[in-house]
Amino acid sequence: MAKKSLKAKPLLSPQYCKACGLCVEACAQGCLVMGEAIHPETGLRPVVLDIERCTACGLCISACPEPYALAPLPVEGETEIPAPPPKAALTTPDTRLPLAIEDPLVIRGTYASAIGALLAGCRNFFGYPITPSTEGAELMALLLPKLDGVFVQAVSELATINMMYGCGGAGRRAMTFTSSPGMSLMLEGLSYMIGAEIPGVVVDVMRGGPGLGNIAPEQSDIKLVCRSLGHGNTHGIVLAPSTPQEMLDLTFDAFELSFRYRIPAVVLCDGYLGQMTGRVVLPKTMVRPGVPGWAVTGDREHRRNLMCSIELSERDLEEHNRRLIEKYKRIEKSEQRADLFHCDDAEVILVACNTPARMAKGAVRELRQRGAKVGLFRPLTLWPFPIQALEPVVARARRIVVVEASDGQLEDELRLALSHAGMRLPARIESLRHYGGVLPQLHEIVDVVLPDALSAGASRGRA
Numbered sequence: 373m374a375k376k377s378l379k380a381k382p383l384l385s386p387q388y389c390k391a392c393g394l395c396v397e398a399c400a401q402g403c404l405v406m407g408e409a410i411h412p413e414t415g416l417r418p419v420v421l422d423i424e425r426c427t428a429c430g431l432c433i434s435a436c437p438e439p440y441a442l443a444p445l446p447v448e449g450e451t452e453i454p455a456p457p458p459k460a461a462l463t464t465p466d467t468r469l470p471l472a473i474e475d476p477l478v479i480r481g482t483y484a485s486a487i488g489a490l491l492a493g494c495r496n497f498f499g500y501p502i503t504p505s506t507e508g509a510e511l512m513a514l515l516l517p518k519l520d521g522v523f524v525q526a527v528s529e530l531a532t533i534n535m536m537y538g539c540g541g542a543g544r545r546a547m548t549f550t551s552s553p554g555m556s557l558m559l560e561g562l563s564y565m566i567g568a569e570i571p572g573v574v575v576d577v578m579r580g581g582p583g584l585g586n587i588a589p590e591q592s593d594i595k596l597v598c599r600s601l602g603h604g605n606t607h608g609i610v611l612a613p614s615t616p617q618e619m620l621d622l623t624f625d626a627f628e629l630s631f632r633y634r635i636p637a638v639v640l641c642d643g644y645l646g647q648m649t650g651r652v653v654l655p656k657t658m659v660r661p662g663v664p665g666w667a668v669t670g671d672r673e674h675r676r677n678l679m680c681s682i683e684l685s686e687r688d689l690e691e692h693n694r695r696l697i698e699k700y701k702r703i704e705k706s707e708q709r710a711d712l713f714h715c716d717d718a719e720v721i722l723v724a725c726n727t728p729a730r731m732a733k734g735a736v737r738e739l740r741q742r743g744a745k746v747g748l749f750r751p752l753t754l755w756p757f758p759i760q761a762l763e764p765v766v767a768r769a770r771r772i773v774v775v776e777a778s779d780g781q782l783e784d785e786l787r788l789a790l791s792h793a794g795m796r797l798p799a800r801i802e803s804l805r806h807y808g809g810v811l812p813q814l815h816e817i818v819d820v821v822l823p824d825a826l827s828a829g830a831s832r833g834r835a
């Protein structure tokens with residue numbers, strides 16, 4: 373907002389000063405200097421004004437880009453201090469627009485995810501290429517310029533996530549594609565986003581670890597995204613697709629959830645799923661995003677909003693953490709999602725997500741044909757873990773077999789969820805694990821489940 377050039381002494385409101393220093397440059401008298409003390413509300417260092425030396429030229433007021441930081445000092449009957457902005461800026465709600473594309477697409481998982489993001493109203497992509505996620509970024513590079521969107525290949529994952537911070541802070545929908553080593557590099561920025569309550573969507577196409585590992589599919593990041601998105605009381609919403617269709621649907625949902633709760637969301641898939649081609653049906657509607665009231669958009673109403681994860685007072689930081697934890701509880705209560713396959717009468721429950729869940733589903737079909745009462749419990753949200761849906765299933769089961777391409781990271785989430793829910797563990801939790809890009813195979817799952825399942829069936833028959 374341009375200010376009129378006023379011949380007046382300035383009135384400084386440090387809580388609105390963004391410490392840009394423009395007024396310091398403008399003042400020929402040296403009345404303004406960069407401050408050293410951190411303002412407790414903003415975490416910034418506002419300028420300091422020596423009003424005694426001021427000649428009332430008004431240049432500092434004209435130079436200041438902030439509408440409320442420097443105002444003309446009221447002189448009786450001559451000037452007025454501009455009214456402060458309203459407490460909360462208005463939200464312009466999202467609009468749902470009809471989408472009349474009936475024919476399904478046949479596309480790979482990363483493309484489906486990119487299209488899901490576009491349909492959710494994302495027009496901002498920041499990223500650094502890393503196999504096996506790069507194709508998603510490539511499609512965004514192709515499509516976003518045609519949609520008046522922004523595609524930026526950043527110099528690194530650190531730059532990427534901080535660009536997402538800025539874009540999300542402006543209330544705009546931003547995303548990135550990355551893979552496991554890139555995900556590690558984004559953790560600091562994600563922690564800041566969680567602390568400042570800034571939304572954004574990361575699609576993590578997991579590959580074999582540790583370190584650079586290889587580019588084959590693994591579920592190496594489950595622990596990272598469910599337990600370690602930062603160095604404090606941090607959580608992000610974690611969604612786990614198993615098909616190209618779910619890559620689209622869950623990426624679309626990730627934006628909705630991320631903005632509803634002002635929290636980053638991670639779509640966690642694996643290298644196999646990212647490259648897998650499948651049939652994808654588009655939704656009936658797409659989103660034209662509005663402008664959230666909390667965003668920093670630069671207009672008068674939103675200008676006073678501050679996106680920040682720094683709280684220097686211990687009490688304030690504790691209060692902030694309490695609010696975040698309350699938010700996590702609301703998400704845990706309302707946003708658990710799971711897919712249950714033949715679980716109603718199952719005595720053996722397979723638990724799996726991402727590509728291993730596809731093998732597990734095939735195994736359930738084969739085992740059922742051979743008379744074993746087996747079902748598949750597939751978490752669609754890894755955080756929050758869908759314990760509400762699991763509870764009745766586990767209560768009936770004799771065995772749980774966790775099928776995963778990791779060293780028990782999914783099993784740990786399962787055990788933690790059961791423990792937090794205060795549930796008595798079923799008699800046995802077993803595992804079938806592979807690493808380094810080797811995926812659990814259908815026949816292996818059948819071999820683990822079948823002998824015991826059939827003997828239990830035979831005992832039931834005798835009884």
Ligand code: SF4
Binds near residue numbers: 380404425427431
């Ligand atoms: S009104 Fe002029 S002299 Fe006074 S502080 Fe501003 S720039 Fe300096």
Ligand code: SF4
Binds near residue numbers: 389391418436
């Ligand atoms: S120009 Fe305004 S925002 Fe910038 S340092 Fe001076 S008072 Fe603060």
